[in-house]
Amino acid sequence: MSKNDVTRRGVLKTGAIAGAGVALPTIFTASSAAAYVNEPTGGTVTLGFNVPQTGPYADEGADELRAYELAVEHLNGGGDGGMLNTFSSKALQGNGIMGKKVQFVTGDTQTKSDAARASAKSMIEKDGAIMITGGSSSGVAVAVQGLCQEAGVIFMAGLTHSNDTTGKDKKANGFRHFFNAYMSGAALAPVLAARYGKDRKAYHLTADYTWGWTQEESIKAATEALGWETINAVKTPLAATDFSSYIAPVLNSGADVLILNHYGGNMVNSLTNAVQFGLREKMVNGKQFEIVVPLYSRLMAKGAGANVKGILGSTNWHWSLQDEGSKAFVKSFGTKYGFPPSQAAHTCYCQAVLYADAVQRAGSFNPCAVEEALTGGDSSLPGISSAANKGFLFDGLGNGQTLYRGADHQCFKDVLVVRGKENPTSEFDLLEVVEVTPAAQVWYEPDHPMFAGGELGTCNPGA
């Protein structure tokens, strides 16, 4: 078992005791009925970090894992405490969670729903993980979230941007700190309109799967509301590695903006191809041709290199933010690993801390109690009048005041509009924050058509 403190001597000792146990059949015991699945009984509690370690998102997975390790260190009282010092809730004492030392096990999602569920199951069934967190794609997040609901453990989603995660696939046991496609559109559209004008003709290239569709739908709705016209929206196969045949016709289509609803390797390649075709040097309809990447990630921007310069997009968090929480996090992460954290690392760190804090406040590891503590509150974000504006309000974790909304377990917080930096000073300095869009501007009602269809259900404590 992957616990940190097992020594070899310890093994020998338990081995001897166990040997004695077999000789005495009278001590056969069926495990007693617990109140909930994987109730931690000893002095430790095990969290399951389920991140992509192989496959195309392995680097993001590695960064998530670094963040989790840092969070565990801080929860157990090690290091400089990071964002625990700036977090508005002061329940955590730096002595683990409810006095139990935090341990963790890791699994490999391979960015495949099947593999992700298998490794999550293994952590739940074999290692006794009480909470599963991590992941780098929406398909995986939804799949693992469903599993955790069935199994009766808490799921704290990692990087997942599709509306569905807290929309039609929302689950009572699942929670998302990351922003979503709708928020990207709502934050980005006004900036686009302000910079590029309201009379623009857009051409969409969209990854042909669920996330791509929700992304396209969101950004289309947001830009069209501001007067843009959508010329064409072309679906590209997920497995596509070269987008030349999709980019080639763009210039002659009458469009003057290209929107790339791609992520990961797709984004890197389609952006590279678009720049190659010289789109950004062209004038169409008397305007400078522009490219937009709605969902940015610094790790991916690095893959696209100089091609990101000047290109607008949105992101959940960026290390250059100057609030106290972000500064504290960048400092402890940077000191430990030598480079600044990615947005995936930030979200994962926050999720681990938020979970620990909720348990501490609830006074129980019971998923239902955790759910109540995490989203059941009555506090609300200022400036939004809505019956749904209700949940757990916190601050100091980087994105300003944040609401974990009770209705769908989605976080509402400021969203960043960023742009590829023209003169980066280092290999990490690729994006600059153009605007911090306040939470109120990206707010939506839980029954918004893009999110309708699912049911949160009730919390499942398992056993």
Place this chain on the structure above:
Amino acid sequence: MGILEVKNVNKNFGGLKALSDVNLSVRENSVHAIIGPNGAGKSTLLNCLVGKLIPDTGSVMFDGQSVLGRKPYEINQMGISRVFQTPEIFGDLTVLENMMIPIFARRDGAFRMHAYESVARERGILEQAEHVLEDMKMADKRHMHAASMSRGDKRRLEIGMCLSQEPRLLLLDEPTAGMARADTNNTIDLLKQIKEERDITIAIIEHDMHVVFSLADRITVLAQGTPLVEDDPQNIKGNPKVREAYLGESA
């Protein structure tokens, strides 16, 4: 009226005339040899008989039924078995299994889904296979891997497999090609024995005159895709046209 009647068969490959106006009649219970120099069209003719090739024109009748357009397995089910130039056996299977397969094919037809029965319980088939193996004097090799046998034994096995189906016509394609003298003689003896013991018609394509004249009742000489002459062995030996076209060349 022979058991096998080939009438006016023509076959072209592109511009090349492989067979032109071939007529052939094989009498029942005889050994009919088809000889000719390389490129005379012997193999093409044989392939037309077994369904591997379809002639451009003409007819091939077996026992009053046309074989044209039928698949090789259908033609086999009609009663024609073929022995190949290089022995075609099931190398990965044991000798006994090799022998059982044609017997199954004869009993069950071209396809039967007998996936749940056990081979070991097929007593009748096993007995027949053992019987043929004994006839072929191969009973001691029954558990050998067929691929690991000598070429002569493989030939023997292949002939045994064909005979186990009790075909009415056995086609042999240069059965002794590439064989050592001793193996050749053994094969000749085996074929002689078969000819004596069974009611069977044999058509044989052969290069080796020793084999031909030891076995054949009747010989057709093929040259440049067309039958030169058809006659008894004695007459063929003395025929000047044959000498010119074929024997002279091989001598």
Place this chain on the structure above:
Amino acid sequence: MLGLNKKDTTLLLVVAVLTLFAPFILNPFPTDSAMAQFNAGYPDLMQRFIIFGIFAIGFNILFGLTGYLSFGHAAFLGVGSYSAVWIFKLFTYNVIPAITLSVVIAAIFSLIIGFVSLRRSGIYFSILTLAFAQMSFALAYSVLSNPKFNLTNGETGLQVYADDPQWFHRDSLPDLPHLFGLSMNSTYTLDVGAWRFDFNAGYYLCAVILMIVFFLAIRIFRSPFGMMLRAVKSNQQRMNYTGLNTRPYTLAAFVISGMYAGLAGGLMAAMDPLAGAERMQWTASGEVVLMAILGGAGTLIGPVLGAGFIKYFENIFSKINDTVLHSWFSFLPDGIEDFMVFIVHPFIGKGWHLTLGLLFMLVVVFLPGGLVEGGQRIARLLKGKKKTPPSDGEDHHPKKPPHVAE
């Protein structure tokens, strides 16, 4: 017994004993020991061993017997899973109709794909099956999950939602796949001293089905039909000139193996009611090829061993992280400990693919007959010491399974 000879009966019994007692066999280490990392006796992985074992057995009926190398078998597994989840969505969570339908649908699918693909042989056949499977994957991932006609639910995977009809579902029944009320994920945990053993309902359903299909596979291997399939692999020409039509034989084998794949897919959905499109991807098809060859193609037990081996790697090796490594080597002096971790690090955790790749190469280079051959060599070595005469001609009759993998 059951129409099997003594050797096959022994094999079946060994498999039966191994599967029934797997919860013990796979959990040899006390729960709190460092070696517990290597325990594989938890329900999900045990189910996977069995399910992929079934998949590989089926694949082997096609590949091992006829030699036709299909690179698209995962498509049938995927189709099976989708069918089962649709039954869950529309009718009931009872697994019997779901599994039945997944086998039937997979049979229909494999009949169509097999009918077309089997018109070619060799690598052309492989590429045809690959092409069909990749098409299925691409369509399932995107086009067939469009909002107007959502058959597969795309990237997320098909799953049961609260507003699905489930016409025959009653409130008294579990809200998860079940067998007449017995929930598939109900587990009885037995603590014996420091050890812990899980007995899972779903696992035992899988185990029983494995025993049935393994028995059927033995029957097929030993039947005239099985012999014909081996004959197809050995020499198609001779088959044709012996009056046998090879096409229906290969097609039947293709459909049977497709049904095994569909069964595996249905069971997968029954254990975990979600069907993802990646199940149909060519890498998934490649995986079952690797399982069969790694274990020993054409042998009965080989594919099961291969499946166990690969799944063990995927699930156990990938979870070893640096923290675990440090705990293993913690008895060493600091410098050496770090050095050992540094050496081992590339091969474990996220490096499990590397280890797997190296192992494949080693097995293929040195053990062409797969793990079964390895087992036979060991057995021969042991026998040799006891001075028993060397035995010949045991090629198609694997000995008792070696106790590796699983």
Place this chain on the structure above:
Amino acid sequence: MDAFLLQILNGLDKGSAYALIALGLTLIFGTLGVVNFAHGALFMIGAFCAVTVQRILNLSFETLDLTQKDFLGNPLKIKTPYIESWFGQDIGAAIIDWSVPLAILFAIPIMVLIGFVMERGLIKHFYKREHADQILVTFGLAIVLQEVVKYFFGANPIQTPEPSALRGSVDLGMMIGFQVNEIVYPIWRLVYFFFSVTIIAGIFAFLQFTTFGMVVRAGMADRETVGLLGINIDRRFTIMFGVASAVAGLAGVMYGPLNPPNYHMGMDFLVLSFVVVVVGGMGSLPGAVLAGFMLGILESFASTTWATTTIPGINQIIIYLVAIIILLTRPRGLMGRKGVMED
């Protein structure tokens, strides 16, 4: 019309990459009879040769700039490539700028060497083994190579930009009388196309007009006979493996600027290149080239809006659909020979 021409152009460009990879695959299969699943990995290693050259040229020393701060608030470290300090900033920057073309010089010996080592160390032992074994062992090798690359370079793609002089696009349409912006194509893609065609032509000329090539071609047709003539065909085949490996590597080096290399790019191309080879006919070099261009063009056309609205999803399945149709109508692919790889 302009859209048509544009997609033809794009198809030729895509196709040239397919043809180049399939050509190497066919060389190995045709000469050695080995199904090489590691060929995609060779392509990938080629691309990483360019990454390596870029890294080497960018080896830098650090100086502290006290006026600027890094993300932790410490003085910013400014990296200066040694090359710039040795040759002066202008020449140094120019050398770095041309790192991809320079990488060709680096890649050829490396790839040939990798080819030799692979053939002598591993493939040699698999000539007489079943195709399934060859597939498995080379597949294992492909996984190992890809994981090794991932270990050193990470999983994310890495930019290897083209020289700035060859960056951007040209308006080809205007040159032949079309309107502005109707046919615009990137310069480096045109370079890639001509590069591929040159390599392909070079290989054909080599096989056609040199005695070495003639022996190899004879060996492809009938290995035993050539062996009987007392010619050491094995050594020539080893060299051919090196050549095929270099071709794959060069295809990779030049591909880098088109799409940033990542560790799994070889696997992405593997299935596709096998489809190309099989559609062309196993063992046929002209077939591989023809099929490469054909599939490239078809893929381009299938991704037009017109095609995807007519048949939804056609762009996802076109390659496979074509493969199925070709294989069912032409049993051995476009130009395959009888009896090759049918058992």
